[in-house]
Amino acid sequence: MTVPDFLTAKKAGRKLSVLTAYDYTTGLLLDSSGVDALLVGDSLGMVMQGNDNPLAVTLEESLYHTRCVSRAARRALVIGDLPFLTYQTSAEQAIISAGRMLKEAGAQAVKLEGGIRCAEAIRRIVECDIPVMGHVGMTPQSVHAFGGFKVQRNEAKILEDALAVEQAGAFAVVLECIPSPLGEEITKKLTIPTIGIGAGPNCDGQVLVVQDMLGMFDEVRPKFVKRYADLGSAIRQAAEKFREEVRDGVFPSPEYSFK
Ligand SMILES: Nc1nc(=O)c2c([nH]1)NC[C@@H]1CN(c3ccc(C(=O)N[C@@H](CCC(=O)O)C(=O)O)cc3)CN21
């Protein structure tokens, strides 16, 4: 998958599937599933690091996880999510952070949060031939300004933000936690693909956090998460079985031992 393929998919009416990934093993599994892109999200601050929100994630940490995922991706596009305060202070900072995602971590594109207020940064990054995915609606790096991870309903503002992201040259935009009719309206008005997370069924694609959709993480339970597997139970059961077999001297049996 390439950045131009994203635009072709929208024109052809082919839906895009995106999952997050933060490590090599998961990257390999997801890449071989045929999903279109792997997003190394700053949600890693929650699912990998155990923080309450993504704000503490550093650029170095995101580069590290993106490097791991890039090594795994044969087909899927790898998108590095720029962490809080690595692109907001100036266009120069945004270009340098975005450039490091490509130079040092093997990403093919970056993602950043914000509409009108980030349009200049997006424009300047894109001028360097670094593809940018935008992100509007409920932008998790704004959690304190929003007073929590809450559905955003300022329809006029969110539409303006999405249009600004497109006009600034982004190749796609994430729509997060907004009413479905607004997701549909924005998707119709934009020529770039919209990737929804809690934005209804009429976006051009969908993204989920992989630990959520695999049933491995329940410290947040957004309404938009569908559980496609219950790996949490599978992992716990396997570990319990291992613990019991070690306790009872059943493991390791001769077949797992050297003569
Ligand atoms: N594991 C995980 N999954 C995610 O989807 C995710 C992260 N982490 N970290 C970064 C952000 C945070 N996100 C979240 C977190 C919680 C809700 C949530 O619980 N929303 C409520 C809405 C409540 C309201 O509007 O009043 C919900 O019921 O869905 C939504 C998005 C999405 N992102």
Ligand SMILES: CC(C)C(=O)C(=O)O
């Ligand atoms: C959920 C997606 C859109 C994201 O930004 C993340 O995982 O950080």
Ligand SMILES: [Mg+2]
């Ligand atoms: Mg993110």
